[in-house]
Amino acid sequence: MLDPWGNPYFIRLDHDYNQSITHPGTGEIHHKRFLIWSPGPDGKTGNPETSKDDISSWK
DSSP, rough: BOOOTTBBBEEEEOOSSSSSOTTTTTEEEEOEEEEEEEEETTHHHHHHTTTTTTTSSOO
C-alpha cells in the first residue's frame, strides 16, 4: 500500500496487548493498539524535524 506520494505506509502493532507502542523514529509512547503513518510529501520520517509533514493515525 502506498500513500498519495508513492511512499509505503508504516504500520506498528501492539503485539503484547498492553496498549502502549513506542514510535521507532521519535521515541514517543502512544497508548494505542496500532500506529499507521506516511512519511508525507517529503518522503522522510524518523525524527521531529523530518516528521513535520507526516500523516499519522494518532494526530
